[in-house]
Amino acid sequence: MVQQSLSIQPNPVSSDTLRPEASRPFLTWQRILDWANEHYRCRTFSKDEKIPARPGLLYLVQRGAVRMVGVAQVSATHRNLNSRASTLNQEEAFLGFVGAGQPFEIVAQSPFTLHSYAHVDQTAVVWMYWHDLDNWPHFRREVLDAFRYQHQRKLLWLSTLGQRRTIDRLLGFLTLLIEEFGEPCEQGYSLPWTLTHAQIGSAIGSTRVTVTRLMGKLRQRGLIHTQDDNLICLPTDTALRR
Amino acid sequence: MVQQSLSIQPNPVSSDTLRPEASRPFLTWQRILDWANEHYRCRTFSKDEKIPARPGLLYLVQRGAVRMVGVAQVSATHRNLNSRASTLNQEEAFLGFVGAGQPFEIVAQSPFTLHSYAHVDQTAVVWMYWHDLDNWPHFRREVLDAFRYQHQRKLLWLSTLGQRRTIDRLLGFLTLLIEEFGEPCEQGYSLPWTLTHAQIGSAIGSTRVTVTRLMGKLRQRGLIHTQDDNLICLPTDTALRR
CATH class of the missing domain: 1.10.10.10 (Winged helix-like DNA-binding domain superfamily/Winged helix DNA-binding domain)
Known part of the structure; x- marks a missing residue:
C-alpha cells in the first residue's frame, strides 16, 4: 500500500452530489493529523489486528484499510448465549472495507455486534470525539457526507444480497x-x-x-x-x- | 397510521449517541413544513405508488412510511440488458423502510438502481435541495445524523444477510x-x-x-x-x- 494522506474521497465512479468539494482546504486535514499525533490519538495496526473501536468515538483511516465485521449473537436454532461452545459457533459476516481517508464508527450493537480489524499491515487509524469536531465544522460536514455516501453503497450491497x-x-x-x-x-x-x-x-x-x-x-x-x-x-x- | 409530526427520531432502542438532542427547537420543524407547503414541495402518495425521487434532492417522510427497493440491472446468467424480456425478469430487493420523520435520498445507481414507494396510503413526502438547508444548519445536522443512524442499521442488516x-x-x-x-x-x-x-x-x-x-x-x-x-x-x- 502506498501511503495516502487523510482525505475523504468517494470513488470517482460515485455520483457527483456526494463528491467532496474541489475547494477542500488541505490545511485543515494536516491540522487534524497534527492534532491527532499531538494528542496520541493515532495508532498503527498489523494485518488482522482488532481495532478496539468504541461507541461515541469517530475513527478515520489514515493509511491502509479497515475490515468491518458483524457477529450474530443468536440464531433461530442455537440460543444458548451463555455457553462457551455457542460463542465459538458464532457466524462472522464481512461487512465491507473502509479505505484510507474514510471515517468509520461503531454504534449499533443489537442483536449483532460490529467489529473492525486492520485488513492490511501498517493500517493507521486516528480517533476523536464528535465534539472535537466543533473546531472543524467544515471537516465535520465532510465526515457526515462520507457516511451518507457509505450508506448509499450499503443500499446497493443489500440489493445484491x-x-x-x-x-x-x-x-x-x-x-x-x-x-x-x-x-x-x-x-x-x-x-x-x-x-x-x-x-x-x-x-x-x-x-x-x-x-x-x-x-x-x-x-x-x-x-x-x-x-x-x-x-x-x-x-x-x-x-x-x- | 396516526399522523406524526416531522421529527427525526431514531428508535429508543438505538444507541444514545445517535439520538437527537432533547433541546431540538420544534419551531424549526414547523417552519420547514410551512416552507415546503408554500413552495409546493409536499405530496401525498397512495399505497405502493412510486415516489419519483431524483439524485441531488433530499426527501423527508412527513407521514406514513416509504419502502426502499433495489433492482439488479444484470446477473451472472442473464446479460441481455437491452431486451424487454430481461427487463421484466429483474429482481427487486426490499431494502427497508423509512418511517415518518426520517430523511431519505437516492444517489448511488450502479450496477443496481434504487427506488422508493409509498408503503401505506396517505404517505406524505416533503423534498428540498441540499442547499435549501443552508438556512437551517441545525436541521441539516440532524438530517446527516439520521443518515449516520440509518447506515449503522444497514450494517446490522448486512450482518444477518x-x-x-x-x-x-x-x-x-x-x-x-x-x-x-x-x-x-x-x-x-x-x-x-x-x-x-x-x-x-x-x-x-x-x-x-x-x-x-x-x-x-x-x-x-x-x-x-x-x-x-x-x-x-x-x-x-x-x-x-x-
Whole structure:
C-alpha cells in the first residue's frame, strides 16, 4: 500500500452530489493529523489486528484499510448465549472495507455486534470525539457526507444480497467492491487487497466451498480474473457492460 | 397510521449517541413544513405508488412510511440488458423502510438502481435541495445524523444477510425491523405495516415459498406470532433474549 494522506474521497465512479468539494482546504486535514499525533490519538495496526473501536468515538483511516465485521449473537436454532461452545459457533459476516481517508464508527450493537480489524499491515487509524469536531465544522460536514455516501453503497450491497442465486450475489458483491475500491490493472480493475473465499462467503450468506466453486464458474465465463498475487480483477468489458 | 409530526427520531432502542438532542427547537420543524407547503414541495402518495425521487434532492417522510427497493440491472446468467424480456425478469430487493420523520435520498445507481414507494396510503413526502438547508444548519445536522443512524442499521442488516441458514437470516431480518419500527402489542412488539412473504424473500435472498414455510417454523417454535391483521409480532421474551 502506498501511503495516502487523510482525505475523504468517494470513488470517482460515485455520483457527483456526494463528491467532496474541489475547494477542500488541505490545511485543515494536516491540522487534524497534527492534532491527532499531538494528542496520541493515532495508532498503527498489523494485518488482522482488532481495532478496539468504541461507541461515541469517530475513527478515520489514515493509511491502509479497515475490515468491518458483524457477529450474530443468536440464531433461530442455537440460543444458548451463555455457553462457551455457542460463542465459538458464532457466524462472522464481512461487512465491507473502509479505505484510507474514510471515517468509520461503531454504534449499533443489537442483536449483532460490529467489529473492525486492520485488513492490511501498517493500517493507521486516528480517533476523536464528535465534539472535537466543533473546531472543524467544515471537516465535520465532510465526515457526515462520507457516511451518507457509505450508506448509499450499503443500499446497493443489500440489493445484491436480495438476489436469489448465490452466483448473482457473488458477482454483484465483487462488482460493488471493485467499483468502490478497484485500481486499474492490465485487464481491467482489481481489488487492491486479498479477500479469502471464507470471507466472501460470510458476506453473501454462503460457504467457502461454494464460493470457490462459483468463482471458478465466473472465471470460466470470463466475468472475473484472478491475478498472480491472488487479487480479484473485473475485466474492463464486464465493468462497462454494467 | 396516526399522523406524526416531522421529527427525526431514531428508535429508543438505538444507541444514545445517535439520538437527537432533547433541546431540538420544534419551531424549526414547523417552519420547514410551512416552507415546503408554500413552495409546493409536499405530496401525498397512495399505497405502493412510486415516489419519483431524483439524485441531488433530499426527501423527508412527513407521514406514513416509504419502502426502499433495489433492482439488479444484470446477473451472472442473464446479460441481455437491452431486451424487454430481461427487463421484466429483474429482481427487486426490499431494502427497508423509512418511517415518518426520517430523511431519505437516492444517489448511488450502479450496477443496481434504487427506488422508493409509498408503503401505506396517505404517505406524505416533503423534498428540498441540499442547499435549501443552508438556512437551517441545525436541521441539516440532524438530517446527516439520521443518515449516520440509518447506515449503522444497514450494517446490522448486512450482518444477518451474511448468515448461511435462511431461517437465521429470516429471524435476524424480522428482529431488526421490529427493533427499529416495532410498536407495543399484546404479545410483545409488532411491525406496524404488513410485508408480503415475497417482499421478505426479496430482502433475504430467498423465495416466497421458502419464507412461508420458515415463518411457519418460527411460529411453531414460538419465536414469532402473527396478529389477526397479518402483522408480524416478536414476543417479548424473544425480544429480551436477544
